Amino acid sequence: MSGYAVRQKFLRRFAELGAYSRPTAIFIVSSYVLQILIAIGLGYRLLQAPLGLVSGACLVLLMLFIGTRLRGLNNIVHECSHASFAERRGDNLVIGRLCAALALGSFAEYRAEHMTHHAHVGNYDKDLDLKGIRDFRLEDPLTPRTVLRHLLTPVLGLHLPYYVRINLTARDGTGFLVLKFALIAAAVVFLILDPVPALVLVWLPFLWVRTAINYWTDCADHAGLVGAGDDLDTSRNVPLPAPLRLFLFPRNDSYHLVHHLFPQVPARHLGNCHKNLLSDPVYRARTLAGPSAEALPQATATVAGDGQGKPDAAAEARPRSRDGGSPRHGIAQNAGSGA
Numbered sequence: 001m002s003g004y005a006v007r008q009k010f011l012r013r014f015a016e017l018g019a020y021s022r023p024t025a026i027f028i029v030s031s032y033v034l035q036i037l038i039a040i041g042l043g044y045r046l047l048q049a050p051l052g053l054v055s056g057a058c059l060v061l062l063m064l065f066i067g068t069r070l071r072g073l074n075n076i077v078h079e080c081s082h083a084s085f086a087e088r089r090g091d092n093l094v095i096g097r098l099c100a101a102l103a104l105g106s107f108a109e110y111r112a113e114h115m116t117h118h119a120h121v122g123n124y125d126k127d128l129d130l131k132g133i134r135d136f137r138l139e140d141p142l143t144p145r146t147v148l149r150h151l152l153t154p155v156l157g158l159h160l161p162y163y164v165r166i167n168l169t170a171r172d173g174t175g176f177l178v179l180k181f182a183l184i185a186a187a188v189v190f191l192i193l194d195p196v197p198a199l200v201l202v203w204l205p206f207l208w209v210r211t212a213i214n215y216w217t218d219c220a221d222h223a224g225l226v227g228a229g230d231d232l233d234t235s236r237n238v239p240l241p242a243p244l245r246l247f248l249f250p251r252n253d254s255y256h257l258v259h260h261l262f263p264q265v266p267a268r269h270l271g272n273c274h275k276n277l278l279s280d281p282v283y284r285a286r287t288l289a290g291p292s293a294e295a296l297p298q299a300t301a302t303v304a305g306d307g308q309g310k311p312d313a314a315a316e317a318r319p320r321s322r323d324g325g326s327p328r329h330g331i332a333q334n335a336g337s338g339a
Helices: 003-014 022-047 053-081 089-102 107-119 144-155 174-193 195-222 242-248 256-261 267-277 281-289 295-306 310-317
Strands: none
Touching: 003 256, 003 267, 003 281, 022 053, 022 089, 022 195, 053 089, 053 107, 053 195, 053 242, 089 107, 089 174, 144 195, 174 195, 195 242, 195 256, 256 267, 267 281
């Protein structure tokens, strides 16, 4: 049985799973924005006093937390691109544009690129999401050495030219373009007036933490599976402990295989859909023992346990193009699925 057959078997059962009402959708987006502002305020207060061990650790946690909230807004853009975040299609459009603007991106561009990812997942010539990060060789088998390379890539900042994408076009409307310029101006003024808080609480979470999470989740979703033939083998579900899941998948969307099989299903239902799909022997066998098994957590544990490949970790982390040359320079036109 192929992914197509599994999809047909469960499609009707999952078709009526509902998205959020307008008030709930607005509340969720507002809560993410409010959490970011509160975290910035708390961090600013911490920086007004001499930093100790505890306050320094709290500041690092706040920086990471802000990055996860930005990642959550990115997830909402993804959900809106499938019209699965809010019940009304028009609400998905407005909310998607708003959240994309908060990340200095374009919802229209994101949606156009992301649809190619679902139509041609893993085909570097047609999948525009993965084409932009081709140099990171997500098709490589997940050996301990490869997993270590993926873990270190954001730590060393090698992902930045590919994942920092600022879109200042007016494709989403003039109002959202004005919002993007206002956010940039506010961040620059903050940097000039108070450089340390601005760097720690705004610039680093936006430029580094958020994009690092995006890279790691792209790897969690597809690394080692790019180029597989069947839909059941091109993506994976990632069972993680709750704290790590909240960090990497703040919208609890760690069931990427389920999402690729049923992209219309709202993210909040993916876990329950996975449980239902386990009743199918083919899905259960492929997700628990096949190419889309929990290979990434297993390989990560191997790296942590025996340290294979550590002497060359920094060199291995450098992305190479498929012909063995150097990575391209500058901001990629398409970078990652963002899912």
